[in-house]
Amino acid sequence: MDNEEAIDRPETRAINWLASVSGDVHFWVPTLVLIGGLLLLRWVS
């Protein structure tokens, strides 16, 4: 009961949502590729 109420709170939902994103490999792979792309662009330009 207490746990369910805690999960339903907006601030808890936001934390869960952020944790889901930051723990998702689908987020980190494109992010790292983007950083590599920016470095390559700096070199070729």
Added chain:
Amino acid sequence: MGQLSSPATAPGPAVLERVRTLQRVGVLCGIAAGAWLGAAEVPTKLVTTGISPVLISFAMVAGVFLGRWSLPAMVRGTSGIRADIVEAPHLVIWAIIAGCLWSVANTLTIFAIRDLGLSVAFPLWNTNGLIGILWGVLFFGELHHAGWRRWGAVGGGAAIIFVGGMLLARASSSQIASHVAVRGIAAALGAGVLWGSMYIPYRKAYLSGMNPLSFVSFFTIGELGMMTALAVVYMGGFHNLYRQLSGAQDVLFWLLAAGFVWVIGDIFQQYAVKYIGVSRGIPISNSNQLWGLLWGAVAFGEFRGWQHGAVAGAIWGSVLMALGLAAISFSVVDNSEYLKWVEAAEREHRRYGIDIEFVRSGMEGRASTPPQRRTWLDWMLVAMATGAFVWTGTRAHWPSLALDGTAAIVLLALCLALLAACATALWKVTRFN
């Protein structure tokens, strides 16, 4: 917890028939995407007229921004876009990352075209299809349980694409100074990796049930934001950017138009990824390589002055790559592989708590909510985009490029025929869902 379908149970005949129909539409979308994405690269030839590559990329992205808000507003309405984002707000992050990847990749292609030429640079960055296959297999269950024939088609196709790409790289390096060729090849291959990784957000969005027209609207925010940052950094501040934009008024229309044409191709590519997956949709839409070769060789006469052996190498390289892409494209999804797609969709449903009906209807190309009415905001977006094109059009001059007009008209007519066929199929089968 609701499930899309049990992994142990095959989907019913009605669902399978629907999936097959959607796959046919997806293949058609991939073909139309290839034609339009190929045509969009043509105005980047302006790079040879002395305009900064970064400025060209920035102006193209501005055209893309106009297209990515006005076309979805006209076809579906901003209310529909809002309803989609409420269902899966986390996808805004992926849309923005994908937009950033697109901008950096597009800028790299401008440098690659400058150093290698359009007809050679194109196939090199089209290795993005291979990267897309890798991510599709690793992250989204594509080609899982696909059988040795489908794996053979995809693996053999990938090997042929690699050989074709090498032939083209050799052809380019024999015609261009080596240090320029290395830089150009690095830029083109880098663009391929960025674009290939951009399909992770695409596939994630469509397995979550997102409508492609909603996704591209937020995608373009990342795109324009990243491109503005790049333009300001590389051109030495806002003032210089503005000054150079003002100085390029006579070609601005063509660059905005290139961005707009790209949006049409990209939207078809998004539908292809949605209905046939990354590992098949991207290789098919990468037939833009052949359109690039056609535009470069036939309309712009890029092969003039090349030695016979180099031209033959470029042609054979392109043909090999096209054969590889065809082998991949026609390895259709069977029931067991489709169940793996369903499992990947369930992951998104569980991880982000997306409504199961939203996910299911998205995968089946149906609307989860009733159609929304157009509002004043939709018409205002369309009017603003039209105004921008009219304003720049009145200041446009034909760039001083050697272009075969007849060849250009024939290629354009083919693109328009594919646009009509694809839009009709999408409307009949999915109502653009």
